[in-house]
Amino acid sequence: MNAPATKVTPISGFPELLPADRLLELHFLDVIREVFELHGFAPLETRAVEPVERLLGKGGDADKEIYGISRLAGDDSGRDAALGLHFDLTVPFARYVLENAGRLAFPFRRYQVQKVWRGERPQEGRFREFTQADIDVVDVGELAPHFEAEMPLVIAEAFGRLPVGEFRIQVNNRKIPEGFFLGIGLTDVVTTLRIVDRLARVGPGPVAEMLVESGASEDQARLVLELAGIRADDLSFVEAVRSLGVSHPTLDEGLEALSAVIAAGMEQAPGVLVADLSIARGLDYYTGTVYETQLVGSESWGSVCSGGRYDSLASDGRTTYPGVGISIGLTRLVHLLVTKRGLTASRSTPAAVLVAVNDEESRGRSRAVAAALRANGIPCEVAPSAAKFGKQIRYADRRGIPFVWFPGAGDDGGDQVKDIRSGEQVDADATTWECPAADLRPTVVPPPA
């Protein structure tokens, strides 16, 4: 590229990482994918674009968030439907299920890790381009409730293998507040839920005021806040709700469903799942269980992994596909861990070894050493020039490469390898040398507390 006049500057909301931080992000992606695959989720990718009409179909004020795309040359724009970039992975997945229903086996379990785009105003930890990592299970007509317990347990396993420290997955069931509100005579469930959803941000006083403004009595507002105040990492939340003296069939359904999820959590991931009756998720298409996830000590970051159940993930008018899913906000999670907790990778390259070059004539020998190391799965590179060894060692040091290999440095003309951290240099044979397991791949530093 001959230098264009355009200034080289970051674009607000479109984050990019330096190599060491990208290695950290890749470690997260690898662990997440491994856990998703261990649980039998099939990988899927959907195109980045959808017809704008479908993106808008979600309702709410989603139109504010959508990036439309159009060919700059523009000479065939009349022939295509208007297209926009997807703003989540749920809308395209629902469309994919409808489009391929005849070729998929249901219940269908898939994971999907892709960029999404939202034209929102960027702010700390909020991006216009970011990666989500989703799992969903979708079935035809009916979806078994045990999948609602499975989703957060898969996430618990993934987060348990990641350097995120302690975390809590907060679970609620929409039917609990819905049945409770109806049981105390508040029939505008959606409005009440939206107000309660603001509890964590504005506190109970303003929420009570908003409830009264929306038509609730002081007593009703008090009961709503008492319900939202209930949280427990065991089944005691049922008794706490019952003690408020409200009954409604939908409330009973919700309590039973949430009990099943929490009971599974107590069995398989003790202390991780918390029944939190304040969790509502603003989006109005969730119909059952809802999830949010907080890192302990970093609650102000908000939820880093959220989802829930939809009775109608997709529908073609004849057949309805209920689903349940959960989504890790990967870009945001990694960004916050890098900037707030100082995490990064131990080096800026996958290479564990730099093979030194004695002189350009013997580059072939160094290349053969590298090939032998790679044949044993050891990432390495050959020094870019036959500079003085001090300079070659500095090349490795700047990148965090722990070992430098010296062909022919041994007394007998064999090779030697130096650990440049300790300075220790020993005889070695490239066909048999074993790289210490801890040095084979970049690791996360500093280790989580």
Next chain:
Amino acid sequence: MNAPATKVTPISGFPELLPADRLLELHFLDVIREVFELHGFAPLETRAVEPVERLLGKGGDADKEIYGISRLAGDDSGRDAALGLHFDLTVPFARYVLENAGRLAFPFRRYQVQKVWRGERPQEGRFREFTQADIDVVDVGELAPHFEAEMPLVIAEAFGRLPVGEFRIQVNNRKIPEGFFLGIGLTDVVTTLRIVDRLARVGPGPVAEMLVESGASEDQARLVLELAGIRADDLSFVEAVRSLGVSHPTLDEGLEALSAVIAAGMEQAPGVLVADLSIARGLDYYTGTVYETQLVGSESWGSVCSGGRYDSLASDGRTTYPGVGISIGLTRLVHLLVTKRGLTASRSTPAAVLVAVNDEESRGRSRAVAAALRANGIPCEVAPSAAKFGKQIRYADRRGIPFVWFPGAGDDGGDQVKDIRSGEQVDADATTWECPAADLRPTVVPPPA
């Protein structure tokens, strides 16, 4: 999503895969990434968008290919530069290098695997959205020539591990035709190169006519075609060029540089690298070595992996960054292998085992079996319902899952596992059972010839 009215249809040029084919594509991505990392390339991702001005800076008629993006709500469009989706990974990488030069260690080796978008008219095997897998090495001021030999050897290693059959990487050096053209008195090198670049598509007759139309004599045209006809998988191409009786210092430089690349290939990947003096690559920013790759028996697919050297990958006006890189057209390659050679994955899910459920009351026992298998790295899922075992086995069969696990089916109340392909059912313990290595992950079927 409540069903929007939008019809659910594919969008021309935006391909999507079914799960088994996506598993095949992921296998390709995994192998490519592993080889890139074994060679010490650092992973990088850049944002999907660049200022349109920078995308246009590439020259040529690139503007026809660009998708612009804009917020549908559009109320802050005046504040941002016009943005477009990147159409390759080279332009954003060059910008990234300039933007982060102070924080990168040079020579800088990176790989990048991402979607790109081009607004071209879609045709068989050509897409508007597709994934490229690139490696590049970039340095400051000067770039050592041995990197030009390294690029195709990394690709040879990756392709050698992939089910693509035999392949040839064709290599040329721009300086050979350039020096040769100048040596025979053809001074409009770019025009002559562009005409020769059409040789594979239109044949020698029309190319000779076009050369003469552009001002070449019959003799010059004949010599140009004779040069373009030279190919060899050893160093004999040098003698073949010399026998044409043309000399020019630039030609000498080119022959020496190409000899070094081919010699490295003969040593490390015999038979894979071919000196092919007809390879020009239409893009005019290549300045040295250029690469194309063909699968043997599928030459009509065109190149599936191309690249070359730029003396000025990036420049900020003071400092110039020369680079060399090569790019696998992954979407196209996988699409052609799936549609033309019938490749796919052996199953449509990562799961190797389906754990049957005797009744809903004992789902916990089945979940415990699955947890034990996963702890040993065996992907599995628990049956979605406690249906008759025949139905549970059909669930596995439809997805290609090879094993079904039956908790408590043994005479002693222990578990049994059935290979549903052979029907063999044996006693097994989930904490110690070893999944046959060939069944642990989906494999590619049919195997390459």
